[in-house]
Amino acid sequence: MDRFWALLTHIHALAGPSTMLLYPLYASVVAIESTSKVDDEQWLAYWILYSFLTLVEMLLQPILEWIPIWYDVKLVFVAWLVLPQFRGAAFIYEKFVREKIIKKYGGAHFHKSPNSKGKNKFVDFVTPKKAS
Numbered sequence: 001m002d003r004f005w006a007l008l009t010h011i012h013a014l015a016g017p018s019t020m021l022l023y024p025l026y027a028s029v030v031a032i033e034s035t036s037k038v039d040d041e042q043w044l045a046y047w048i049l050y051s052f053l054t055l056v057e058m059l060l061q062p063i064l065e066w067i068p069i070w071y072d073v074k075l076v077f078v079a080w081l082v083l084p085q086f087r088g089a090a091f092i093y094e095k096f097v098r099e100k101i102i103k104k105y106g107g108a109h110f111h112k113s114p115n116s117k118g119k120n121k122f123v124d125f126v127t128p129k130k131a132s
Helices: 002-033 038-059 070-082 088-105 121-126
Strands: none
Touching (some): 002 070, 038 070, 038 088, 070 088
């Protein structure tokens, strides 16, 4: 029985990096190589949310140490973000992050400008300008 628990512990320890990093890295490369924009949106949204989650986790580390199931909750949440059946990252970005950006910068930034060659005004706004 001890070997069984040891095996479960190792699987649990590998589940996080596999779910949070290895599969998303692989899927991001596949998305870049595909012609579909749907998967690009999913994985860009995932990396935005994962970066934010990591930053919050770093800031709240002293508090999170006292929550024994934090790693498990994070693992389940990230699995929901990652799994293609749910497309959780795209959902959260569309429902929450995008709304905050629209409120802060106004909806006009998301409309294409005539001389942006496919980019939108928000991208032009947040992208540093090249010096002439």
